Amino acid sequence: MPERYDPERVEAKWQAVWERERAFVSEPISRDGVAAQVPESPKAYVLEMLPYPSGEIHMGHVKNYTMGDVIAHVRRRQGFRVLHPMGYDAFGLPAENAAIRTGEAPGVVTRRNIDRIRTQIKRMGWALDWDTEISTCEPDYYRWTQWLFLRMFEKGLAEQRDAAVNWCPQDQTVLANEQVHEGRCERCGAQVELRQLRQWFLRITDYAQALLDDMSLLEDWPDRVITMQRNWIGRSEGARVRFTVDGSGEDLWVFTTRPDTLFGATFFLLAPEHPAVGRLVEGRPECEEVMDYVARAARADMAERGAVDKPKTGVFTGRYVTNPVNGEAIAIWIADYVLMDYGTGAIMAVPGHDERDFAFARAFSLPIVRVIAGDGEDAQTPLDEAYSGPGTLVNSQFLDTMTVADAKKAMADWLSGRDLGEATIGYRIRDWLISRQRYWGCPIPIVHCADCGVVPVPDDQLPVLLPEVDDYTPRGKSPIAANRAFVETTCPRCGGPAKRETDTMDTFVDSSWYFLRYTAPGLSSAPFEREVLDAWMPVDQYIGGVEHAVLHLLYARFFTKVLNDLGLLSTREPFNRLFTQGMITLGGTKMSKSKGNTVAPDAIVERLGADALRLYILFLGPPADDADWNDSGVDGQRRFLDRAWRVVRAAAAAPAGPLPSLAELRADPPALELARRTEQTIAKVAGDIDRFSFHTAISAIQELVNLATKGVAEGALGGAHGPAALAHAARTLASLLFVFAPHAASECWEALGGDRLWVEPWPAAAPEFLEREHVTIVVQVGGKVRDRIEVAPGMSEADLEALALSQERVRAAIGERQVARVIVVPDRLVNIVLGGAKA
RNA sequence: GCCGGAGUGGCGGAAUCGGUAGACGCGGGGGACUUAAAAUCCCCGGCCUUCGGGCAUCCGGGUUCGAGUCCCGGCUCCGGCACCA
Numbered sequence A: 001m002p003e004r005y006d007p008e009r010v011e012a013k014w015q016a017v018w019e020r021e022r023a024f025v026s027e028p029i030s031r032d033g034v035a036a037q038v039p040e041s042p043k044a045y046v047l048e049m050l051p052y053p054s055g056e057i058h059m060g061h062v063k064n065y066t067m068g069d070v071i072a073h074v075r076r077r078q079g080f081r082v083l084h085p086m087g088y089d090a091f092g093l094p095a096e097n098a099a100i101r102t103g104e105a106p107g108v109v110t111r112r113n114i115d116r117i118r119t120q121i122k123r124m125g126w127a128l129d130w131d132t133e134i135s136t137c138e139p140d141y142y143r144w145t146q147w148l149f150l151r152m153f154e155k156g157l158a159e160q161r162d163a164a165v166n167w168c169p170q171d172q173t174v175l176a177n178e179q180v181h182e183g184r185c186e187r188c189g190a191q192v193e194l195r196q197l198r199q200w201f202l203r204i205t206d207y208a209q210a211l212l213d214d215m216s217l218l219e220d221w222p223d224r225v226i227t228m229q230r231n232w233i234g235r236s237e238g239a240r241v242r243f244t245v246d247g248s249g250e251d252l253w254v255f256t257t258r259p260d261t262l263f264g265a266t267f268f269l270l271a272p273e274h275p276a277v278g279r280l281v282e283g284r285p286e287c288e289e290v291m292d293y294v295a296r297a298a299r300a301d302m303a304e305r306g307a308v309d310k311p312k313t314g315v316f317t318g319r320y321v322t323n324p325v326n327g328e329a330i331a332i333w334i335a336d337y338v339l340m341d342y343g344t345g346a347i348m349a350v351p352g353h354d355e356r357d358f359a360f361a362r363a364f365s366l367p368i369v370r371v372i373a374g375d376g377e378d379a380q381t382p383l384d385e386a387y388s389g390p391g392t393l394v395n396s397q398f399l400d401t402m403t404v405a406d407a408k409k410a411m412a413d414w415l416s417g418r419d420l421g422e423a424t425i426g427y428r429i430r431d432w433l434i435s436r437q438r439y440w441g442c443p444i445p446i447v448h449c450a451d452c453g454v455v456p457v458p459d460d461q462l463p464v465l466l467p468e469v470d471d472y473t474p475r476g477k478s479p480i481a482a483n484r485a486f487v488e489t490t491c492p493r494c495g496g497p498a499k500r501e502t503d504t505m506d507t508f509v510d511s512s513w514y515f516l517r518y519t520a521p522g523l524s525s526a527p528f529e530r531e532v533l534d535a536w537m538p539v540d541q542y543i544g545g546v547e548h549a550v551l552h553l554l555y556a557r558f559f560t561k562v563l564n565d566l567g568l569l570s571t572r573e574p575f576n577r578l579f580t581q582g583m584i585t586l587g588g589t590k591m592s593k594s595k596g597n598t599v600a601p602d603a604i605v606e607r608l609g610a611d612a613l614r615l616y617i618l619f620l621g622p623p624a625d626d627a628d629w630n631d632s633g634v635d636g637q638r639r640f641l642d643r644a645w646r647v648v649r650a651a652a653a654a655p656a657g658p659l660p661s662l663a664e665l666r667a668d669p670p671a672l673e674l675a676r677r678t679e680q681t682i683a684k685v686a687g688d689i690d691r692f693s694f695h696t697a698i699s700a701i702q703e704l705v706n707l708a709t710k711g712v713a714e715g716a717l718g719g720a721h722g723p724a725a726l727a728h729a730a731r732t733l734a735s736l737l738f739v740f741a742p743h744a745a746s747e748c749w750e751a752l753g754g755d756r757l758w759v760e761p762w763p764a765a766a767p768e769f770l771e772r773e774h775v776t777i778v779v780q781v782g783g784k785v786r787d788r789i790e791v792a793p794g795m796s797e798a799d800l801e802a803l804a805l806s807q808e809r810v811r812a813a814i815g816e817r818q819v820a821r822v823i824v825v826p827d828r829l830v831n832i833v834l835g836g837a838k839a
Numbered sequence B: 001g002c003c004g005g006a007g008u009g010g011c012g013g014a015a016u017c018g019g020u021a022g023a024c025g026c027g028g029g030g031g032a033c034u035u036a037a038a039a040u041c042c043c044c045g046g047c048c049u050u051c052g053g054g055c056a057u058c059c060g061g062g063u064u065c066g067a068g069u070c071c072c073g074g075c076u077c078c079g080g081c082a083c084c085a
Helices: A007-020 A059-077 A093-102 A106-123 A139-154 A204-217 A223-233 A259-264 A276-281 A287-299 A355-363 A404-417 A530-534 A552-565 A601-608 A610-619 A631-653 A669-690 A694-713 A722-737 A742-751 A797-806 A808-814
Strands: A043-048 A081-083 A158-168 A173-175 A193-202 A236-245 A251-256 A267-270 A314-322 A329-335 A346-349 A421-426 A446-449 A453-456 A488-490 A497-500 A541-545 A578-581 A584-586 A775-781 A784-791 A817-825 A829-837
Touching (some): A007 A742, A059 A081, A059 A610, A093 A106, A139 A453, A204 A223, A204 A552, A223 A552, A223 A578, A251 A267, A251 A346, A267 A276, A267 A314, A276 A287, A287 A314, A287 A329, A346 A355, A404 A421, A610 A742, A775 A808, A797 A817
Parallel strands (some): A043 A541
Antiparallel strands (some): A236 A421, A488 A497, A817 A829
16 A cells, blocks of 8 residues: 555546446336346435536536435445436527537537536546436437427427516527516526517416425425425415406406405506406507506516515506495506416405505505404504504405404305305416527427417427527527428428427426436437336435526426326325535635636646545535635645545554454453444444535544544554554444545555445444443533543432532532532433522 | 524534533644654644633523523524515
């Protein structure tokens, strides 16, 4: 064994061994022409979110994949069959934007980037099954994305419809609701506009309740992700109420969570985008002013329009609706604070009990009526602000004197009895808009025929290949629309001339099912096989960034439920346990290439090795928290590997047999101490990894190394059993360290005479060594620590009390005062509670 | 505004069930080895102190023999959503 640890040589050596011996392949995997056999052993599907192949891995990837690697290694050595795959989320805007700049095809850019990122991933030494590698931009993958889209189309879950949608003027494409933050495109930051367009949607709203209900099936997800999804789905209980327009008799429906306040509805509001607006004002004197307001609302960007503190604006239509409960005619106004995409786009305004309606009523001098009386209020108490607290109904005929809760129910019953409405549930979540007017994505497998309408491409004509184009610049429609050979086709149904759909799919569609394809990479007959899929799903441990809480993590849950309903797989939820990691920052701010404040993993690996980086990234702190990068911290982990190496080297230089029994070791206290610490470390590391406390697991290994180092340096391990204890400590050290620093540990293991550490059973602590020889009893007087005494474990309470009271320092602390009580916690402490002065 | 989370040395953090606050690491100081340096190893590092001890886990209360940990009230910071009827 060389005197110095050389990471460059050692890491290259073991990476070559793993590749040559195909150390981390999984079974079963579906392959063409091969019948898969499901082994008996329990399974562990360990998955990290797949990377976008930008060409460079970053510290977030290092953290993500290293955590997964630890779990996968431990599970494998615990006897599980493990699936730990890797792939690339390869469609998307960055490659396309690069293509627009350079003229190079996105596919060329992407495949080159994949080659680069694969090299970097391999250099980290993660135990991945490279046989299952997938890339979402390849036809053998997106063929099945199209196939799944068609299954949804058949079930009415994919549909094309006109809607007011988010348009990003920078990226020249529509966006899903989930991809807009504070009125801005989450990708480029441009202010999003609303446009009325015909687009493809997946009906995720059909699954809103299931997405809430099935949260109970999840074994371990972070609270905040659950909360974010719950808020995003935004369930609220209320009622639908039908109002009828005076004159035309047209029905306008509203959704309200407060049907109890219906007698307080003094006016009626429509969103500017509401389809009834044009009809209402057509040919009326208000028409011009109303259409002008509508046009202005359409131009305003979403962030501005949505500002909470913005003064209320609106315009009167000159029309009225009848309030169904009291027959009153109330004015219809248009107001931009009413949103077309929530509820029905129309609301009954109850200014007495809704803050926004109150502000609107004040701004336009509309009537305000009290229908709820809070504590100490009655029907006449004036309202200087909207009251939304608890109380009893007033000015509300048959609801008067009821509580709010009772009145909600009574009104819902009253409405449904007269066919004027019903209790219903509203959701905030909107259908998932998946069409994109961009090039580098999965083509939507649909043909538009003048005679047959929207026609799905038959399965046997898949994949619809993404065609070559000359210019990737988006101009409001997908660049592939310019390729006539692609667009002009024949209708699969009638054989007549037809045009292909030219929108591509949101890349989040690609990543909504990739974790299923890992069980059948390259299978040409189906996206996956149910038997093999069921042998792996659900993912046992999923790890990734929290930024996907209401994007990928919601979409993947939706897909899984749809596929379950289609009978394609058995599980209702894709990810049984989820861990969301914190960011690695530099100087407290997010690392970003554009700001130039990044630390490249490559450079660290080159200087100190992958193992030091892997250790450091996990040692930084609790992995769920953000953590700040510190160069000298990695140096510290490199030094730790050197210390571990020296301990192993000392052990290898003095070969010894197995660890003697506890009884034999008692004759050699330094050896016994090391043996005990070794077993304690085994117990602690396993427990810490189970609770994702990698940094304390590494600390424990460091403590073991420190103790062994000290023993070697001081020559304390020269006794009868010293060499055996040292050898045992060194072997255990390598065994535990392996899951964090697999290269160095494999080399150490080999030097100690071991073979293939990655298949070596995970160590179990010998219980007899975990029992302590003696325990420190803390002696408190009046709750303050006054002394510490060493005793054998298991000493009786009476003996402990007597011993504590006999201590000189304790007696001094008690002084002249009286002992009122003595609390004894066996093996831990004695607390002497004092009363007053001695009589 | 609503929802979620967090406040512990110079720094990252530990204390898993209410029982020794500060493990492990970084940085700092001292020592050994060396002609010297690097590397390595060892030791010391919360604050105050009349050297008895006193005070210390964001602040103020409370429960308890005992609180970083539990309860109530505040402050600060981070994240998510936000005119959602």
